[in-house]
Amino acid sequence: MKLEFDAITKRYGGHTVLDAITAQLEFPHVLALLGPSGGGKSTLLRVIGGLESPETGSLTIDGQRVPTGERSLRTFRSNIGTVFQSWNLFPHLDALANIMLPLTAVHGLAPEAARDRSLELLERLHLTGHAHKRPAELSGGQRQRVAIARAVAIHPRLLLLDEPTSALDPEMTAEVLEVIADLKSEGRTFILVTHAMNFARTVADQVAFLADGRIVEQGSAQTFFSAPQSETVQRFLAKVLKY
Amino acid sequence: MTRHQTINAVISVLLAAILLAAACFAILQALSWNWSGVWAYRQVFWQGWLNTIWISLAALALSIVLGLLAALGRRARYPALRWLSAAYVELIRGTPLLVQLLILFYVVADAVGLQNRYAAGILILSVFSGAYIAEIIRGGIESVGKSQLESARAIGLTRWQTYRHVIFPQAMRHILPPLAGQAASIIKDSSLLSVLGIEEFTLAAQQVNSATYSTLESYLPLAVGYLALTLPVSFLARRLEDKFRYET
Numbered sequence: 001m002k003l004e005f006d007a008i009t010k011r012y013g014g015h016t017v018l019d020a021i022t023a024q025l026e027f028p029h030v031l032a033l034l035g036p037s038g039g040g041k042s043t044l045l046r047v048i049g050g051l052e053s054p055e056t057g058s059l060t061i062d063g064q065r066v067p068t069g070e071r072s073l074r075t076f077r078s079n080i081g082t083v084f085q086s087w088n089l090f091p092h093l094d095a096l097a098n099i100m101l102p103l104t105a106v107h108g109l110a111p112e113a114a115r116d117r118s119l120e121l122l123e124r125l126h127l128t129g130h131a132h133k134r135p136a137e138l139s140g141g142q143r144q145r146v147a148i149a150r151a152v153a154i155h156p157r158l159l160l161l162d163e164p165t166s167a168l169d170p171e172m173t174a175e176v177l178e179v180i181a182d183l184k185s186e187g188r189t190f191i192l193v194t195h196a197m198n199f200a201r202t203v204a205d206q207v208a209f210l211a212d213g214r215i216v217e218q219g220s221a222q223t224f225f226s227a228p229q230s231e232t233v234q235r236f237l238a239k240v241l242k243y
Numbered sequence: 244m245t246r247h248q249t250i251n252a253v254i255s256v257l258l259a260a261i262l263l264a265a266a267c268f269a270i271l272q273a274l275s276w277n278w279s280g281v282w283a284y285r286q287v288f289w290q291g292w293l294n295t296i297w298i299s300l301a302a303l304a305l306s307i308v309l310g311l312l313a314a315l316g317r318r319a320r321y322p323a324l325r326w327l328s329a330a331y332v333e334l335i336r337g338t339p340l341l342v343q344l345l346i347l348f349y350v351v352a353d354a355v356g357l358q359n360r361y362a363a364g365i366l367i368l369s370v371f372s373g374a375y376i377a378e379i380i381r382g383g384i385e386s387v388g389k390s391q392l393e394s395a396r397a398i399g400l401t402r403w404q405t406y407r408h409v410i411f412p413q414a415m416r417h418i419l420p421p422l423a424g425q426a427a428s429i430i431k432d433s434s435l436l437s438v439l440g441i442e443e444f445t446l447a448a449q450q451v452n453s454a455t456y457s458t459l460e461s462y463l464p465l466a467v468g469y470l471a472l473t474l475p476v477s478f479l480a481r482r483l484e485d486k487f488r489y490e491t
Contacts, residue, residue: 051397078399088394092412101408102398150398 001062001158001189002026003048008057010043017043018054019213027206030184031191032221034200035210036236041193042162044210048191049160050077061158078106081151085163087143089135095122095146096131099153107154121149125179141172145179152183159183159190166195197240201225209233280455281464291447292468298365298443299430299472305369306429307422310376317381328377335374340435343371348439364436372429379421383414416487423480427473434469444468 003025010018018040025031033041046052047059050066050073059066067073089098096118103114122131125145135143144164151159161180165173177199183190184203194200200207200221207224209217209232217230228234316328335343344367352363387410395405437446445465452461 049397051393074396074399074401077397080397082397084390084394084397086390088390088397090391090394090409090413102400105404105408106399154398 001028001031003031004060006058006060008044008047008054008059010040010047010052010054016213018047020057021213021215022057023208023215023218025206025208025218027204029187029189030204031206031208032200032204033191033193033208033210034197035216039211040213041210045160045162045191045193048158049080049082051082078102078154079157081154081156081159083144083147083151083159083161083164085166087135087140087147087167089143089147089150091135094132094134095127095138095142095149098135098146099150102150102154117153118149121153122146125149139172140168141175144168144172144176148176148179148183152188157189159188161190161192161194163193163195195240197225197237209236211236276460277455277457278460280457281451281460284451284454287447287451288444288464288468291442291444294442294447295430295433295444295468296472298361298368298436298441299426299433301365302368302372302429302433303426305365306372306376306425309369309373310380313373313377314380314384317377318384332374332377335371336378340368340371340432341438343367344435344439360439360441364439364441368429368433368436371432372425375425375428376422379425380414380418382421383416383418384410386417387413420480420484420487423476423483427476427480430472430476431469 003023005021005023005025008018008021009016021040021044033045035041043052047054048061048066053068053073067076089095090101093101096115099118099121100111100114103109103117104111109117119128119131122128125148127142127145127149130138130142130146135146138146148161148164164180165176168176173196177196180190180192180199181203192200192204204221207219207221208215209224209230211232217224217228217233219229224233225237228237313328313331316324317332319325319328344364347367347370348360348363352367357363357366391409391413392405395409400408433443434445436443437449440446448461448465452458455461
């Protein structure tokens with residue numbers, strides 16, 4: 001997959017979150033966006049997912065320009081699977097209905113077909129017994145796996161994972177990371193924002209490092225972690241990998 | 244004794260005195276109670292009570308529609324709609340129902356040629372109650388978190404689908420309990436329609452009173468008749484509140 005950013009700028013109030021980002025990111029399957037909090041990685045992910053429109057600049061994905069009008073943006077978003085940090089499941093629907101809703105309401109599947117596909121996914125994510133539980137009855141790790149199932153069920157062209165384990169304890173983190181690693185072995189394409197450095201190192205093909213609204217460094221995961229070029233990244237990695 | 248305790252004691256004594264006085268008054272009255280005169284008019288009471296029920300039901304249904312429209316209007320894309328909805332809610336909530344009845348009935352309904360006083364009365368009561376229901380619905384809609392709307396956006400739901408699948412089902416738990424309370428208010432407020440000569444429960448009692456000159460015997464059943472309607476509704480409101488409180 002190839003992403004081309006052309007002078008993407010995004011501001012909130014007076015604060016510039018993305019500062020005229022111009023870059024090309026090419027990766028076979030998995031791109032990790034890393035960097036300090038507030039560096040702009042989540043915002044960049046949201047721009048890629050069409051959830052946020054930049055003030056200026058444009059973005060193409062595999063040569064296709066991300067649209068700007070609400071109607072075409074909606075179609076664009078419906079083909080991208082997004083997983084949020086705090087899962088954002090619908091609390092009034094059980095796990096199964098959460099996964100089925102985009103399939104029936106947006107992608108026009110018949111209820112039976114949507115049901116079959118959702119149950120199959122739940123089984124693959126070891127959630128079969130939880131199909132009829134609402135989010136409040138599930139653990140954090142289970143919720144996030146349901147959220148991943150919801151994002152995967154639509155057969156997205158691209159998956160976006162926004163700090164999927166930041167709100168989880170270590171054990172739940174492990175179960176979610178395992179699912180994400182499985183996504184990679186299934187050959188899915190996804191972009192991951194994470195603070196789990198060791199995981200990023202094993203799962204990502206390509207890494208982009210964001211700080212102060214700019215892409216400071218990018219490269220293959222291997223070179224990024226073993227031989228970082230810029231001083232910012234060197235310092236960051238030294239700090240976060242120390243303990 | 245602290246100041247707080249003193250105030251409590253004074254209030255208790257006052258309350259006891261008032262209750263005692265009321266009891267004495269009731270006993271004195273009871274000596275000369277004249278139920279037989281009022282009993283002869285039981286049919287008038289009954290008819291008025293039934294009218295109050297269907298008038299309230301009609302006004303409730305209509306005011307839910309109006310309230311929903313106004314609540315959605317306040318969230319509309321077009322500023323004119325937002326402004327119009329806000330003006331409606333604030334104007335109605337800022338003026339007494341009696342004033343609205345007088346103006347809307349004697350000026351507006353008259354001007355547009357609405358002759359049927361029942362239709363006009365129900366309409367005005369609905370317009371009144373609709374403004375309150377609009378705020379109840381708006382509060383319910385706004386109780387749905389931003390992250391939910393974002394999720395709906397992310398999966399590609401349209402605006403209408405977002406309302407249908409995400410907002411309304413979640414807003415219901417915030418809307419239903421106060422809505423039941425509003426239903427009780429409509430029942431009570433419908434008594435004011437008596438000033439338009441609509442033969443609901445209160446007007447019936449007034450008619451019985453002027454025919455029998457038995458004031459308390461006419462108005463006591465009136466209060467009881469309203470309670471018979473509002474208490475179950477309030478009970479329902481409480482039940483709904485409890486039910487939704489534990490279910491997340």
